[in-house]
Amino acid sequence: MRKQLLLTFLSLSLIGIQSKAQEALFGAQQITSPxxxxxxxxxxxxxxxxxxxxxxxxxxxxxxxxxxxxxxxxxxxxxxxxxxxxxxxxxxxxxxxxxxxxxxxxxxxxxxxxxxxxxxxxxxxxxxxxxxxxEGQAALYQVKDVPHGSVSRRWYDSPGLGMDRRLTVYTPPGYEQSKEKFPVLYLLHGAGGDEEAWIALGRTAQIMDNLIAQGKAKPMIVVMPNGNVIQDAAPGEGSEGMYKPNFMVPKTMDGTYEANFMDIVKFVENNYQVKANKANRAIAGLSMGGYHTMHISRYYPNTFDYMGLFSAAIMPREDATGKVYSDIDGTLKTQMDNGYELYWIAIGKTDFLYDANTEFRAKLDEMGMPYEYVESEGGHIWRNWRVYLTQFVPMLFQ
CATH class of the missing domain: 2.60.40.10 (Immunoglobulins)
Structure with a gap:
């Protein structure tokens, strides 16, 4: 009798689930758009x-x-x-x-x-x-019939920030079966973003798969951290639960992230098959991530051989008074004297940060610090940042 009641209950439950599914299906507009x-x-x-x-x-x-x-x-x-x-x-x-x-x-x-x-x-x-x-440029953003890498969300311990934090990692095709060690690109998001931004809005996995398949990029690991130090993960993915994301959260661009960035590097180099030296580390970012890239790379001036500043938010900040922001010119000179392979700056002609980037390049010119510069159409938009990624990645680790 109990068995029969259980079967009846399960049958009714399945009917209810199917009804809900059908309701969702048939409640949709039967229109093609776009x-x-x-x-x-x-x-x-x-x-x-x-x-x-x-x-x-x-x-x-x-x-x-x-x-x-x-x-x-x-x-x-x-x-x-x-x-x-x-x-x-x-x-x-x-x-x-x-x-x-x-x-x-x-x-x-x-x-x-x-x-x-x-x-x-x-x-x-x-x-x-x-x-x-x-097709054209957009072909790089599509899933093609090529070998695919893997995307995972990993949690790492950050002693400097006193919490476990989440980051997104792309590993190239065949990584799981390989005994080879790979170079690493640390790819940083902008203000209001998180560890989901580059993989979703930036189409990083599709871009990497396609560039590697075309022989235009070396197989590499791409690490996409969360640059908001008060968060352990993206909104809805961490311990704070589901809440509305904010554009500028507390402690944004105050030096805390830069000072503790090596927690991320140590986690990656202890947990992945990587070539753990300057020649096989790159760091790049958009807007706030470009700001972080500039400061992290000069604060740890013998750590990265490749730097990419995409529409970098290089601007004076009243709260930029911590140790990370002291002696900017001196640490840039140390970074220059240590040598590097590529310092790459890109920005759109109508970007609201154009003048700030022009002033920064003038500083580098005065110092004699080598860099490559790309100027594109458009402003502070993901369309530009995806293109910059497709231009920057083929120059790495050659």
Whole structure:
């Protein structure tokens, strides 16, 4: 009797689960959006029969000036959708160049994601849909039929910060079966980001797989730490639970991260098959991560042979008074005198940090400190940072 009751209970539970799954499935709008046409035009659609106005906003549209926590910056504009007799709104772009794009809808003033596109990405506290167009540069961001590396989330002990912390690690194809030792790139995120930023927004795993398969990059390990020292992990992934991510958390860019960065290096070199010397270490980062890269590499001036500053947030800070920020010119000179293979600086022409980077390069020029410089179109955007990664990685460990 008990067995029969148990079977009945399990059957009812399964029916309930299936009903919920079917409810989720059949509750979705049966619309194709975005639809990518053969000529690289893209059509967006959403069913909103009672709406009075629907727009789409995304990085495929002309930019407009926007107020942000970091001042006035370029942001995506918006385009009007047109409603048909069935209450479906639509908009078709002109042909788009190959790229990974993000977008959202604005329905009667409320920003929302596309209910017909399950592919979402988080940037700080904003969640948007994404889509890929074409080959060209965008081919590096796609999953191709090539050998694939592995991505893992690891926890490491940071004695300097007094906690276990989480980082993301990419290991190249065949790493698990290999007895070979590999070089390491430490890849740092910007303000508001975390250990998920480069792997998600930056498409790091896809870029590395494709560059390695094409013979354009050496197989290497890529370590993507969390640069927010008050966090043990990304929001929703650590001990603080689920909370809204903030753009500038306490202790951001105050020297604490830089001073304790070797906790990360020690963990990697004790737990992975790596070539543990200066010639096989690289460090790079975007915005705040570029700031961290500049300071970590000069504070530990004989540790890295390759440095990459992507749209680096090199700016004076009132709270930058700790030991890490003392004698900047002297430690840069020590770093220069120790020698290195590559000091690479890249920034967009309309980036709000352009002038700060120009001033920093003038300092390096005055010191006679060698560097390579790349100037691109556009501003402080992930489109540039993905491109910079594809340009920087092939120059490493050659």
């Amino acid at each position: 639809e990518i046409h053969d000529d690289s035009r893209v059509t967006f659609r959403i069913s909103a029969p009672n709406a009075e106005n629907v727009q789409v906003t995304g990085d495929f549209l002309p930019t407009v000036k926007m107020e942000t926590p970091m001042g006035e910056m370029d942001g995506p504009g918006a385009a009007e959708l047109i409603k048909n007799e069935q209450g479906i709104w639509s908009f078709t772009t002109e042909s788009l160049s190959p790229e990974l794009y993000s977008y959202s809808f604005i329905v009667d003033g409320l920003r929302t994601t596309d209910p017909n596109n399950p592919f979402l990405i988080r940037d700080v506290a904003s969640v948007t849909n994404v889509f890929l167009v074409g």
